[in-house]
Amino acid sequence: SQWGEENLQALSIQEGEDVTMNCSYKTYTTVVQWYRQKSGKGPALIILIRSNEREKRSGRLRATLDTSSQSSSLSITGTLATDTAVYFCATGTGGLSGKLTFGEGTQVTVIS
Amino acid sequence: EAAVTQSPRSKVAVTGGKVTLSCHQTNNHDYMYWYRQDTGHGLRLIHYSYVADSTEKGDIPDGYKASRPSQENFSLILELASLSQTAVYFCASSAGGSYAEQFFGPGTRLTVL
Numbered sequence: 505s506q507w508g509e510e511n512l513q514a515l516s517i518q519e520g521e522d523v524t525m526n527c528s529y530k531t532y533t534t535v536v537q538w539y540r541q542k543s544g545k546g547p548a549l550i551i552l553i554r555s556n557e558r559e560k561r562s563g564r565l566r567a568t569l570d571t572s573s574q575s576s577s578l579s580i581t582g583t584l585a586t587d588t589a590v591y592f593c594a595t596g597t598g599g600l601s602g603k604l605t606f607g608e609g610t611q612v613t614v615i616s
Numbered sequence: 617e618a619a620v621t622q623s624p625r626s627k628v629a630v631t632g633g634k635v636t637l638s639c640h641q642t643n644n645h646d647y648m649y650w651y652r653q654d655t656g657h658g659l660r661l662i663h664y665s666y667v668a669d670s671t672e673k674g675d676i677p678d679g680y681k682a683s684r685p686s687q688e689n690f691s692l693i694l695e696l697a698s699l700s701q702t703a704v705y706f707c708a709s710s711a712g713g714s715y716a717e718q719f720f721g722p723g724t725r726l727t728v729l
Binding site: 534535537544545546547548549552554592596597598599600601602603604605606607608609 | 620647649651657658659660661664666672674675706708710711712713714715716717718720721722723
């Protein structure tokens with residue numbers, strides 16, 4: 505498998521709190537993309553971090569990437585009820601195909 | 617206006633029957649993908665295509681065929697549907713390349729009885 509055992513998890517938090525989720529991968533990657541999937545919808549990209557970047561921010565989102573430990577994290581600050589979703593990390597190994605390998609995902613439930 | 621659409625949105629099929637899932641994109645993207653998602657799990661790549669009339673196998677192609685008759689359209693075909701193929705199927709498109717975002721359709725929920 506591409507992924508470590510810790511990728512499958514569920515988190516329940518109060519609105520306004522911060523949350524961090526992690527994923528680890530086993531093979532070489534040039535990029536980690538984080539997708540959010542709301543109930544009944546298709547996934548949508550929320551942040552992308554390249555292998556030559558250690559950190560990337562976008563609004564309330566912060567992604568980190570440590571290629572030496574082959575792990576990435578996604579943090580959301582000041583969560584809202586609308587952040588309730590499943591969050592997936594996906595890795596790409598380069599090449600024109602743009603193929604991605606998705607992790608199992610983290611279910612985040614924000615309680616208002 | 618939705619850029620990746622799928623039809624049908626839901627389907628019930630019988631074991632051994634033929635199922636065709638359709639995907640249409642207006643992103644003008646060269647690459648299109650088919651994934652399956654089982655309850656509580658991530659997405660797994662079945663087939664993908666980078667040009668009309670050509671398809672490539674993904675990570676779990678067994679039991680599935682794909683067809684790309686045009687840049688905009690990509691179909692997934694289950695010739696002999698089986699119980700194990702009950703899942704939600706997603707189509708996506710991208711411009712290709714390592715850093716390209718994939719744009720997903722709303723999914724098709726397939727139940728095989």
